[in-house]
Amino acid sequence: MNDKKPVIAIDLMGGDDDPLSRLRAIKSFLLKEKSFKINLFVNQDFYKYQSKHFANLPANMAVIQSEHSISMDESPLVALRKKRNSSLSMAIKAVADNQADVILSAGNSGALVAFAKYWLKPNAPxxxxxxxxxxxxxxxxxxxxxxxxxxxxxxxxxxxxxxxxxxxxxxxxxxxxxxxxxxxxxxxxxxxxxxxxxxxxxxxxxxxxxxxxxxxxxxxxxxxxxxxxxxxxxxxxxxxxxxxxxxxxxxxxxxxxxxxxxxxxxxxxxxxxQYNGALLLGLDGLVVKAHGNSNESDFHHALIRTAEYIKKIN
Amino acid sequence: MNDKKPVIAIDLMGGDDDPLSRLRAIKSFLLKEKSFKINLFVNQDFYKYQSKHFANLPANMAVIQSEHSISMDESPLVALRKKRNSSLSMAIKAVADNQADVILSAGNSGALVAFAKYWLKPNAPxxxxxxxxxxxxxxxxxxxxxxxxxxxxxxxxxxxxxxxxxxxxxxxxxxxxxxxxxxxxxxxxxxxxxxxxxxxxxxxxxxxxxxxxxxxxxxxxxxxxxxxxxxxxxxxxxxxxxxxxxxxxxxxxxxxxxxxxxxxxxxxxxxxxQYNGALLLGLDGLVVKAHGNSNESDFHHALIRTAEYIKKIN
CATH class of the missing domain: 3.40.718.10 (Isopropylmalate Dehydrogenase)
Structure with a gap:
């Protein structure tokens, strides 16, 4: 990475709270943390419906639209089979493809683990x-x-x-x-x-x-x-x-x-x-899980922690 | 029971703290709660060695000496086989024999459960x-x-x-x-x-x-x-x-x-x-477990709770 800004891939759709509250948290995070870039994975229907919120984004923020999103009560195995074009799956794949340094999601834990295992290589022990x-x-x-x-x-x-x-x-x-x-x-x-x-x-x-x-x-x-x-x-x-x-x-x-x-x-x-943002270990890629019920402030804390993980973990 | 005072059988030896701290808790409990009787099960060696502390006990308190006591790290199965004459075992047997309404111990949880199952009849479901x-x-x-x-x-x-x-x-x-x-x-x-x-x-x-x-x-x-x-x-x-x-x-x-x-x-x-004193359910007799590391104050709270259980549970 060296002179490049670290990239945080975020599944905006995952979580119990309104995705717009997470979007606000991301914007305010980027106002302070200009040394990061954020790639935001958003369901295309949501993006269209809420397009005004995606206008005038900070320069270090990009939006990638996805076909699907995964609900909190969805079966991880069904999601894994049918929703590889979901915001969560694509955000994790971005890490596997070295297009992002870390993925952050407040979404369905089971699906997060399932897709992380699917896209990322296992890392012993x-x-x-x-x-x-x-x-x-x-x-x-x-x-x-x-x-x-x-x-x-x-x-x-x-x-x-x-x-x-x-x-x-x-x-x-x-x-x-x-x-x-x-x-x-x-x-x-x-x-x-x-x-x-x-x-x-x-x-x-x-x-x-x-x-x-x-x-x-x-x-x-x-x-x-x-x-x-x-x-x-x-x-x-x-x-x-x-x-x-x-x-x-x-x-x-x-x-x-x-x-x-x-x-x-x-x-x-x-x-x-303040302790929001758990680390998924054992895979060859950095995966951070925010609390499913994270509100704006909680998600902001998860972002701060994600940024710390990037700095600490090689 | 009606006109008789409810009897609390206590295994004085069980617990991490000094048995004398539990003895102090019991004495101060009885100063306030005169409507209970306490039967205290004490290892005979400890009783001899600390005899001055057992002089001038309140009228509603009796001491029963036991041959053994059970340490906190002792195997419950070995204790069950070899220490039926321990303070814990005898205190539980007192409930089985209708000589006490409840047994309270801060001792080895595994041994408490083992002896409770041994002396008391199971109570469905x-x-x-x-x-x-x-x-x-x-x-x-x-x-x-x-x-x-x-x-x-x-x-x-x-x-x-x-x-x-x-x-x-x-x-x-x-x-x-x-x-x-x-x-x-x-x-x-x-x-x-x-x-x-x-x-x-x-x-x-x-x-x-x-x-x-x-x-x-x-x-x-x-x-x-x-x-x-x-x-x-x-x-x-x-x-x-x-x-x-x-x-x-x-x-x-x-x-x-x-x-x-x-x-x-x-x-x-x-x-x-304040919430010390867990209830062992599923047996035909009232068994209360205080925290192993109960100090004097904690054990006093466990006694208060034990007294409440007697009042509430038929």
């Missing part, structure tokens, strides 16, 4: 891709994976996931080259948990990773380890439970300044929106 | 017991189960768990006789999730329960449903993740009064200690 996110923690952040790409893991998959996490963590966190790795479980003792985590624990104890053993849910925000691994079902639910709790604690607007002050004092920020 | 807790929520609380008794469920087990939750919820919550039930998953759409939750969803759709469908982690504290069901692995990790987050938000002591005020304004209290 894992067989199926994993979604990862950096959790705010005190005294240090933690990379949690998988948070929803692959719902069920065998012991050897968890082992490979730990290897993958340990490989990527030094690029994302200031943790040095031997990140501490832990497996998420219902207790820290080696006798705890079901067969799968028990077997994975034994495999990891004999690995060359800096493996700490099991950790519990309480450890996620405590900087217990640099990398914490679990299957996508558990990771997704644990993360969303925390987001739900954080949202409840922000319910009443007048109290927000307290919380801001609180977070300032604690050197941490538990506003889940 | 579920095959294996489930741990349940009431989550603070806004606008209403939610009964979450399983939070760690049974780590893996088949679809038909999740179905039975939903039936059990719907049966007990009216006694624990002000939710009427047809509680809303949901299954915890990675998305609300019927296509989401792995095979087990997919099958359980189909079973529940054809049931007579007031079944809402899937819910996500974000819904746990939002009063989305009266009852939310998941396997014990997921429930334990999701709950502990939220507890960890809540603990982080209380890290710095000087800020506590803000949070208290915050909670007061929001009609909710997210202090996890």
């Amino acid at each position: 894992i067989e199926r891709p994993a979604l990862a996110t950096v959790l705010p923690g005190f005294p240090k952040p933690t990379l949690l994976l998988d948070i929803g790409a692959t719902l069920e893991y065998r012991a050897e998959d968890l082992y490979a996931l730990a290897e993958l996490g340990a490989e990527i963590a030094p690029q994302l966190l200031a943790c040095g080259n031997h990140p501490e790795v832990a497996l998420l479980n219902v207790g820290t003792e080696h006798i705890k948990g079901h067969d799968t985590v028990q077997q994975a624990d034994r495999l990891l104890q004999n690995s060359e990773l800096n493996y700490l053993g099991f950790c519990e849910g309480t450890h996620l925000f405590k900087g217990y380890a640099d990398v914490i691994c679990c299957d996508g079902f558990v990771g997704n639910i644990a993360l969303k439970a925390c987001e739900g709790l954080a949202q409840q604690l922000q319910l009443k607007q007048p109290l927000n300044w307290w919380q801001k002050l609180f977070c300032q004092f604690n050197d941490v920020n538990f506003n889940p929106a | 579920i095959e294996r017991p489930a741990l349940a807790t009431v989550l603070p929520g806004f606008p209403k609380p939610t009964l979450l189960l399983d939070i760690g008794a049974t780590l893996e469920y088949r679809a038909e087990d999740l179905y039975a768990l939903a039936e059990l939750g719907a049966e007990i919820a009216p006694q624990l919550l002000a939710c009427g006789n047809h509680p809303e039930v949901a299954l915890l998953n990675v998305g609300t759409e019927h296509i989401k999730g792995h095979d087990t939750v997919q099958q359980a969803d189909r079973l529940l759709q054809n049931s007579e329960l007031n079944y809402l469908g899937f819910c996500e982690g974000t819904h746990l504290f939002k009063g989305y449903a009266d009852v939310i069901c998941c396997d014990g692995f997921v429930g334990n990790i999701a709950l502990k993740a939220c507890e960890g987050l809540a603990q982080q938000l209380q890290l710095k002591q000087p800020l506590n009064w803000w949070q208290k005020l915050f909670c007061q304004f929001n009609d909710v209290n997210f202090n996890p200690a």
